[in-house]
Amino acid sequence: MKISDLMISPPVTVAPQASVRAAAFRMDEQSVGSVLVAEDGTLRGVLTDRDVVVRAVAPGLPTDTTTVAELMSTHPVTVDVTDSVDAAYRAFRRSGVRRLPVVDGRRLVGVLTIDDLFLDVFQRFADLLGPVSWSTLQEPPARQQHRPTVQS
Template structure:
């Protein structure tokens, strides 16, 4: 299975020159914990809700005038749209991040989250358990212990 089968596209993005407050509002509107920072379709970084708190709010920076570029994480770990899901698992394990921007060459095309992988695993289990559950419902339960005579 390819990353393109599981990724979210298009990703939620903001420009590097956007204010931190603008990015926070965008996260709130989209119900996401991070945004990808992109310019002309090229990934520049990632901004998480934690970046906003730790690098801007706690540091006392004004969120109205501080730009995303000032507090974002630059040089994010990425995966290619044609990579296998196994490559994503390896990237998540190596990096310790919860979100991976998905690129096609240098062009940003999506985002893959740990939650996307969890949902895929759960769906696979459900697909496996469905037939097993159905066959169990149609067959009488097997006796596990011999009957006790009274």
């Protein structure tokens, strides 16, 4: 299976010159925990809700004038749209991040989250459980033999 089968596209993005407040509003509006920072379709960085709290709110920076570029993580770990899901698992394990921008060459095309992989795994389990539970319902329960208990 390819990453393109599971990724979210288009990703939620903001420009590097956007204010931190605008980025936080976008995260809230889209119900996401991060935004990809892009310019002309090219990934420049990632800004998470944690970045906003730790790097802007806690030190008291003005969120209306502080730009995303000042706080974003640069050089994020990415995966290619043509990579297999196995490559994504390896990237998640090695990097410790929860979200991977998906690129097609240099162009940003989506995002893949750990939650997307969990949903895929759960769907696969559900697909397997269907036939198993159906066969269980059709077969009579095994008769249990009564074994006398031995008292000492």
